Amino acid sequence: MTSISLRDDAPTPAAAATAGVLPAAPRAPARSLLRRLLANGGVRIGGVLLAAMLLLAVAAPWLGTIDPNAMDPANSHLPPGARAEFTTLAGDSFDRFFPLGTDSMGRDLWSRTAYGARISLSVGVAVALGSVAFGLVVGMVAGYFRRLDGVIMRVMDGMMAIPGILFAIVLVAVWRPSLLTVILAIVVPETPRVARLVRSVVLSVREEPYVEAAVALDTPTWKLMLRHILPNTVAPLIVQGTFICAAAMLVEAVMSFLGIGLPSEVPTWGNIMSEGRTHFTSHPSTVLLPGLFLALTVLAVNMLGDGLRDALDPKFKARGG
Amino acid sequence: MTSTPSTTSAAPCLVVRDLAIDLPAGADRAHAVHGISFDVMPGQVVCLLGESGSGKSVIAQAAMGLLPASLRPSAGRIEVQGEDVLAASPARLRALRGARMAMVFQEPMTALNPVMRCGAQVDEILAEHTTLGAGARRARVLAIFERVRLPEPQRIYDAYPHQLSGGQRQRIVIAIALILRPALLICDEPTTALDVTTQAEILALIREMQQENGTAVLFITHDFGVVADIADQVVVLQLGRQVESGPKDEVLRRPKEAYTRMLLDAVPRLAPVLRAPIDAQAPLLDARGVGKVYRTGSWPGKRRTVHAAADVSLKLHAGETVGIVGESGSGKSTVARCIARLIEPTDGDIRVPGIEGSRGAQRSAFRRMVQVVFQDPNRSLNPRRTVGQSIVEGPVNFGVPHAKAWQRAEELMALVRLQPEVLHRYPSEFSGGQRQRLCIARALACEPRVLIADEAVSALDVSVQDQILKLLAEIQQRLSIGILFITHDLRVASQICDRLIVMHKGRIVEEGSAHDVLLSPREAYTRTLLAAAPGQGYAFGAG
Numbered sequence: 001m002t003s004i005s006l007r008d009d010a011p012t013p014a015a016a017a018t019a020g021v022l023p024a025a026p027r028a029p030a031r032s033l034l035r036r037l038l039a040n041g042g043v044r045i046g047g048v049l050l051a052a053m054l055l056l057a058v059a060a061p062w063l064g065t066i067d068p069n070a071m072d073p074a075n076s077h078l079p080p081g082a083r084a085e086f087t088t089l090a091g092d093s094f095d096r097f098f099p100l101g102t103d104s105m106g107r108d109l110w111s112r113t114a115y116g117a118r119i120s121l122s123v124g125v126a127v128a129l130g131s132v133a134f135g136l137v138v139g140m141v142a143g144y145f146r147r148l149d150g151v152i153m154r155v156m157d158g159m160m161a162i163p164g165i166l167f168a169i170v171l172v173a174v175w176r177p178s179l180l181t182v183i184l185a186i187v188v189p190e191t192p193r194v195a196r197l198v199r200s201v202v203l204s205v206r207e208e209p210y211v212e213a214a215v216a217l218d219t220p221t222w223k224l225m226l227r228h229i230l231p232n233t234v235a236p237l238i239v240q241g242t243f244i245c246a247a248a249m250l251v252e253a254v255m256s257f258l259g260i261g262l263p264s265e266v267p268t269w270g271n272i273m274s275e276g277r278t279h280f281t282s283h284p285s286t287v288l289l290p291g292l293f294l295a296l297t298v299l300a301v302n303m304l305g306d307g308l309r310d311a312l313d314p315k316f317k318a319r320g321g
Numbered sequence: 322m323t324s325t326p327s328t329t330s331a332a333p334c335l336v337v338r339d340l341a342i343d344l345p346a347g348a349d350r351a352h353a354v355h356g357i358s359f360d361v362m363p364g365q366v367v368c369l370l371g372e373s374g375s376g377k378s379v380i381a382q383a384a385m386g387l388l389p390a391s392l393r394p395s396a397g398r399i400e401v402q403g404e405d406v407l408a409a410s411p412a413r414l415r416a417l418r419g420a421r422m423a424m425v426f427q428e429p430m431t432a433l434n435p436v437m438r439c440g441a442q443v444d445e446i447l448a449e450h451t452t453l454g455a456g457a458r459r460a461r462v463l464a465i466f467e468r469v470r471l472p473e474p475q476r477i478y479d480a481y482p483h484q485l486s487g488g489q490r491q492r493i494v495i496a497i498a499l500i501l502r503p504a505l506l507i508c509d510e511p512t513t514a515l516d517v518t519t520q521a522e523i524l525a526l527i528r529e530m531q532q533e534n535g536t537a538v539l540f541i542t543h544d545f546g547v548v549a550d551i552a553d554q555v556v557v558l559q560l561g562r563q564v565e566s567g568p569k570d571e572v573l574r575r576p577k578e579a580y581t582r583m584l585l586d587a588v589p590r591l592a593p594v595l596r597a598p599i600d601a602q603a604p605l606l607d608a609r610g611v612g613k614v615y616r617t618g619s620w621p622g623k624r625r626t627v628h629a630a631a632d633v634s635l636k637l638h639a640g641e642t643v644g645i646v647g648e649s650g651s652g653k654s655t656v657a658r659c660i661a662r663l664i665e666p667t668d669g670d671i672r673v674p675g676i677e678g679s680r681g682a683q684r685s686a687f688r689r690m691v692q693v694v695f696q697d698p699n700r701s702l703n704p705r706r707t708v709g710q711s712i713v714e715g716p717v718n719f720g721v722p723h724a725k726a727w728q729r730a731e732e733l734m735a736l737v738r739l740q741p742e743v744l745h746r747y748p749s750e751f752s753g754g755q756r757q758r759l760c761i762a763r764a765l766a767c768e769p770r771v772l773i774a775d776e777a778v779s780a781l782d783v784s785v786q787d788q789i790l791k792l793l794a795e796i797q798q799r800l801s802i803g804i805l806f807i808t809h810d811l812r813v814a815s816q817i818c819d820r821l822i823v824m825h826k827g828r829i830v831e832e833g834s835a836h837d838v839l840l841s842p843r844e845a846y847t848r849t850l851l852a853a854a855p856g857q858g859y860a861f862g863a864g
Contacts, residue, residue, distance in 0.1 A: 209701035210711075213760070216661055217715035217767065218688040231705045 042307025049300035053293075057117035065111035066096070068267040072106040077283050080109075100289050103275055112267040113290050119268040120249045120297060123183055127248035128241040130187040135194020136237065140225055142195065143202025153199065156192035164189040164251060169260050182261050186248045197240055201233045235312035242305030246298045253294055269294045332403070333360035334504050334537035335384065335422075339397035342379055342388070353379045353392055354561040359554070361537040363504065366528070368548045368569075369541045371558035372584075372782035373753075377541045379561075381507045383407070384539065385424050386414035401505055419446050422505040423498035425527075428514050429490035433482040439493050440466075440478030446500055465496045469526060487649075488519035492526070499530055506531065507539045512547060516648035517809065521853040524551050543782065545588045546812070546856025549573060557581050573859055587787035588861035589812040591854055593835040596819050597640075603674060604636040605770050605803045606660070606691070611669035613655050629655040630827045633669070637771060637803040644806045644818030644835070646850070652827035657775045657807045661693045673771070689719050692764035696776035698756035702748040708759050709744030715767040726766065733762040736799075737792060754785035758792065765796065772797075773805045778813060790817055811854050812861075815839050823847050 037043050056063065070088050078084055080101040086108075087093040100109035142152040168185035175181050205211065211228050219228075255261030256270025257277070264271050269290040276286025341355035354376035361367045369377040382388045384399050386406055399406045401422050409417065418424075426432040434442055440462055447458040459478075466474035469492040482490055491511060498506055508527065512520035528551060531538050540551060548555055548569065555573070556566040557580070565578045576582045611634070615627040630652035637643050647653045659666040662684060673690050676683055692715075695701040702711050709730055716726035731741040737758040748756055757777065764772055774793065778786040794817060797804055808814050814821060814835070821838040823831045823846065831844040842848050 209695045209697055210703040212663060213693065213695060213701050213763070214703070214714065215663060216688060216693045217763070218685050218718045219714060220718070223718075227706070228703050 037308070037311045040307040040311045042303045043311060044307075046300045046303030046305075046307060049296060050304060053117055053297045053300065054121060056114055057121050060111075060114040060118060063114055064097075064099075065114050066108055068111040068115040069107065069265055070111075072102075075102050075106040076104050077279065077286075078102040078106075080285055080289070101283075101285055103272070103286050104279055104283075105275075109272065109286065109289060112272050113269065113293055115267045116269045116272060116290060117293065117297070119179070119262065119266065120252060120294065123179070123186070123252040124245040124249040124297075124301065126183045127186045127190060128245035130183065131190035131194050131244055132237055132241045134187065134191045136198050136230075136233070138191065139195040139198025140202055140229065140233075143199040144206060144221075144225060144229065149199070153196075156195050159188060160192040162189060165254070165258075165260075168251075168255055172255075172260050177261060177263055179262065182252055182255060185255070186251050190244050190248070194237070194240060194244070197236060198233050201236055202229055205229050205232045239305050239309040239312065242301050242308060246301040246305070249294065249298055249301070331362075334363050334402060335361040335539060336400040337380065337384070337397070338399075340380065340383065340394065340399060341396040342376075342383060343393050343395045345391045350561065352395075352561050354558070355396070357397070357556075357558075357563050359556050359563075359566055361505065361539055361554075363537050364532070364535040365553045366531065366538040366540055366551050367554040367556060368552035369539065369556050369558060370543070370545070370548055372543055372784065374560060375558040376561040377558050378509055381424070381509050381539065381541055384505075384507060385418060385422060386411075387424075416450075419503065420450050420501050421503055422507065423501070423503040425491070425494050425498050425506065425508045425511045427510040429487060429494050430482060432494050433490060435482055438479050438481060439485070443493070443497050443500055446497055450501055461500065462496075465500050468530070469493075469496045469499075471496075486519075487515050488522060491515060491519075491523055495523075495526065495530070499534070499536075502534050503536065505537045505539065507541070509541045510543070511540075513542070513544070517811070517855075518648065518849060518853040520547070520855065524855070527551065544855065545573070545585065545783070545859075545861060546854065549856035549859045557584070584784060585861060587784045588856075589787070589790070589810075589816040590861055591812050591815055591839070591851075591857065593815050593839050596642075596835075599638050599641045599819060602638065604638050605673065606635075606637040606805070607672045608636075608656075608660055609634045609670045609672075611656060611659050611666045611671060613652075613659055613664065614667045628827050630659065630666075630824075631668075633824075633829055635805075635822060635829075635832075637805055639770070639803055640797060640801040641820070642797065642804040642806055642818045644808060644814040644821045645824055646808055646811055646814050646821060647824035648809060648850075650826070651824040653807050653809075653824050654775055655827075656824070657693070657773050657805065660805065661691055661773050662687055663693070685719070689715075689767050690769055691771045691773065692767050692769035693773045693775060694757070694760050694764050694777040697780050698753050698760055699748075699780075701760055702756060702763075704748055707745055707747055708751075711748075712744065712759070712763045712766050715763065719767060730762070730766055733765055736765070736796065737762045752785075753781055754788060757781060757785075757789055761789075761792065761796070765800075769802065771803045771805065773807070775807045776809070777806075779808065779810065786813070793817065811839070811850060823850065 072086050072088065075084050075086060078098050078101045080099060082101060083095070083097045085093060086096045096108070098108055098110065100113060102108055103112070138152060138156065142149045164186065167189060168182070171181055171185045206229060211224065214224055214228050252261060252268065253270035253273070256268045257274045259274065261270055262268055264275065272290040273287045276283065280287050337360070338358050340357040342353040344350060344353050357380060359367060369380060371377045379388070379392065383394060384401070384406060386409065388394070394407050401417065404417070406414070406417070433439070440459070443462045443465065444458050447453055447461060451458070453461065463474045463478060466477055471477045471489060471492050477485065477489070482493070485493070511527070512523050515523060524547065527538065530536065542548060552569045554566065555569050557564040557572065557578070559580050564580050565572060565576065572581060573585065576585060610632050612631045613629045615629055617625045617627070633656050635643060645653045645656060655664070658664045660671055662671070673687055676687050676690070702708065709727065712730040712733070713723060713726040716729065717723055730744055734741045734743065739755065739758055743751070748759070751759065778789050781789060790813065793804065796802070806814065806818055818835045821832065821835045822829055823838065823844070825846050831838060831842065831847045838847060839851065842851060
């Protein structure tokens, strides 16, 4: 094939008469994504609250905590704000202020709650990442390769039919209870939901003329999916991810509370509440205080998700911008 | 002209005086429209004519009291039969709409409620505004269905909108608008979404209903042909400003303003242009007996077989433009997609010299030779990739090193008259016409021999359309590529094509040189198409 030179020939008289080089439109001041996100109240409040929880989780050892499993039966059921002499089982003794009081075994609730944030947040983030990753792959394949769609989505429907808690009980019964088991037990029922979402987005994006144009340019399928389809699924996925994160933290707490989650000595918010349940009428703070942390974290994540949905939704963008 | 309310027939039905409507802060201009003044007399059709962004629809919305909350009238007044609409309360506006003024929208499918039967949607108006009983209302609905020439009014009364054709749906919308015999009818591009033959019928119907009832009509359009057919008075708008107004013949034949003249010159004429003869060497593209059959439905449901295209054969030579014209559903786009190998044809054979077969590397080579420019420039560039990334994608796929592809993209920018720096920007920063230039550059970046333009200028304003057509002609002359030009618009086809193929219901009805097909059509369908083209008898286009 002969290459066509565009360079050496001068514009024809007709061309010169039509117009000179068109000036491009003046560059619009790009409103950065970050600024648009920060303009949203939900993102701001949720973000700050979540950042505080993250700080609590990461900096737990330096926030006036002691070993969350250290117990002193003599100091059981101290009220919030009490000060007492704490003697560990090893015999070390020190004077300590208990901001949230102690549980029935005399363990410091503040320390347990602070360390519990680590479990809750890591379960939430790991489940969100895991189910988004699996769901993304499955949904892209199902949405793009129409022949596989029927088979894949029926399998996903089957997975959705399994009750999450029941599946978790089976999994924990088969394997020993561990963080990984818990995460897996929540990822599996969440994955089909992500897959359905991604599939629906892919189904509409693949009909866009720019995808057809890319096919006409002989773009390989993997490039087509990675460059032209994947970027358009990101916004709904981020939003879905935050909701999964919030739901996963709740499910983890429920599992611990029911005794099918992590072993009871591990300080998770669910375990703390479970332990306090038996003494709820006399000492409600052992259930309510970790519950408050859980509620605040879930609220923060949900607010962040709502805000992201509003900010990332094209309908809220400035027209033509 | 005075604007005092009066009951004599000489008083205008709609008065617009010094109307200004503000755009929200941060828009590209301060006013959606300003300084707009015109009257519509009973029994008169006034056309608001303008390109996209001229503010013509905003005026219609203001007159109906349907302005979005972000737009505020800041000066002037709009009076319908002497009553100020801008000052009317929401309750008063509701009473006025339907009874005194009514509107026909562009897209009949979205203007109708998809889950309500058509009869019930007309009945709703009567139930709201009259005290008639159910039986009397039904009789009136059936009578108006008869009047707007809907076949089998009884059946249509019980039909849902999706069961009707586009023209029938628009007739329902017109029936809804006219059933209370309003004094003012506002039509916002009522025929833009319709085929040309349907458009001619709907225009005739609007004209007829208007003469029968003495209705004042405010007709909004961007199409000069439609204006020529229906208008008494014309108001030309540009970017929210009233450029010129006057009787139709005055404005269309002796325009006073340069802008109007420019627009008129840009309208393609419905006559073949003289084009250099084509050397009849070996064709660049040879399609034989191409057919595409769609089978829908699966067991145990009903199976349907749709012949989207059947037995389509065409040849395209270097430097030649072949036009495929037809109405929606004629199969012209299916043929284009088959030829571009975007869909696999069920029958037939598409040959390009030097390429055998349609799989793997051969298909890749084929795609390099045959490139496509799509209809909607707003959606055919990936919004998340820079223009440059989109343009070099093709050459890189065909093995050209990235740096070389980029250099070529910069050269192409000169060809489509954009600055090379624009390659770093995103599609949202460009106008529709500029985006279509970019799409042409993207197609040319692959160095194709054949360019398929699938309704490539249909979504553009007439002045931009003119520029793109000239650009395509110039590119063809310089690169001697063959262009397959798919369009529903005979005017556009007549300006650029050497040969024309007329398609109807998936088959070729007539083909021949543009000259023969346009001036001495052999087939009845071609003659119908030509007769339906609006604006005949007006010599548009630059001499």
